[in-house]
Amino acid sequence: MTRILHFIDSLSAWSGKTFAWCIMILTLSTCYEVFVRYVLNNPTVWAFDMSVQMYGALFMMAGAYALSQDAHVRGDVVYRLMPLKWQAGIDFVLYLTFLIPGALCLVYYGYSYAADAWFYKEVSWSSPARIQIYFFKTLIPISGLLILLQGVAETVRCIQCMRDGRWPPRLHDVQETETMLLHEKEDLVQRETNVAHPETKQ
Numbered sequence: 001m002t003r004i005l006h007f008i009d010s011l012s013a014w015s016g017k018t019f020a021w022c023i024m025i026l027t028l029s030t031c032y033e034v035f036v037r038y039v040l041n042n043p044t045v046w047a048f049d050m051s052v053q054m055y056g057a058l059f060m061m062a063g064a065y066a067l068s069q070d071a072h073v074r075g076d077v078v079y080r081l082m083p084l085k086w087q088a089g090i091d092f093v094l095y096l097t098f099l100i101p102g103a104l105c106l107v108y109y110g111y112s113y114a115a116d117a118w119f120y121k122e123v124s125w126s127s128p129a130r131i132q133i134y135f136f137k138t139l140i141p142i143s144g145l146l147i148l149l150q151g152v153a154e155t156v157r158c159i160q161c162m163r164d165g166r167w168p169p170r171l172h173d174v175q176e177t178e179t180m181l182l183h184e185k186e187d188l189v190q191r192e193t194n195v196a197h198p199e200t201k202q
Contacts, residue, residue, distance in 0.1 A: 001156065002168065008153040009068045009171040015146055016065025019058050026054040046129040053136045060139050064146035067154060068170065088161035095158065099151045106144025114138045 033047035066072050079087060116122070117134035124131045160168045 001160075005153045005156060005168070006171050008149050012064035012068040012146060012150045013171065016062040016068075019061035022054040022058040026051055026058075029054070044129075045127055046131055049124045049127040049129060049131040049133075052126075053131070053133065056136065057139055060143035061146070063143060064150040067147065067150045069172075070170075083165075084167060085162050085165055088158040088167070092155060092158035092162065095151055095155045100148065100155070103144050103148035103151055107141045107148060110137075110140030110144050114141055 029047050029050045033044055037043040079090065082090075114134070114137045117137040120134075121132065122134050122137070124133050157168050157170070
């Protein structure tokens with residue numbers, strides 16, 4: 001089971017890191033637009049649509065990656081003080097109630113949007129450049145599928161944690177300093193607890 005979970009984690013990480021390059025395209029196109037608009041007085045007709053599509057692609061395709069790293073924003077003022085089994089139980093309910101149904105909707109309705117866009121060869125209405133957006137709309141069901149897979153993986157992790165009393169291992173990546181320090185402190189507390197009370201060690 002761990003290998004399957006890590007495979008889904010790695011798939012989410014690959015998609016997130018691949019589409020992270022959208023930041024470079026977004027930055028370069030914005031800088032170019034600023035230069036030609038304010039220095040050469042010759043603004044482009046495509047830069048706005050480019051920035052919208054690049055940011056949208058990054059936002060959608062990095063969702064599963066953020067979920068795999070437990071990096072989504074959460075109101076954990078009370079949650080982080082709860083026992084791990086309680087945390088897993090809350091996450092389990094929320095995944096089944098909101099995340100998985102939402103991801104299924106993204107896949108189902110996103111496929112319809114993408115299919116219609118491809119059929120009509122849809123272009124942007126907000127730009128005189130008439131940039132094609134059917135490629136962009138294809139990312140809606142793809143991102144929904146990736147989030148759905150990662151959501152299933154996280155649900156399985158919740159079940160394992162409720163059973164074993166500890167979170168199963170996940171593939172780790174670069175983390176914010178605050179998150180890294182918090183995890184280090186949690187590991188230290190766990191080790192001290194195991195030393196002081198070896199009978200409680202899982």
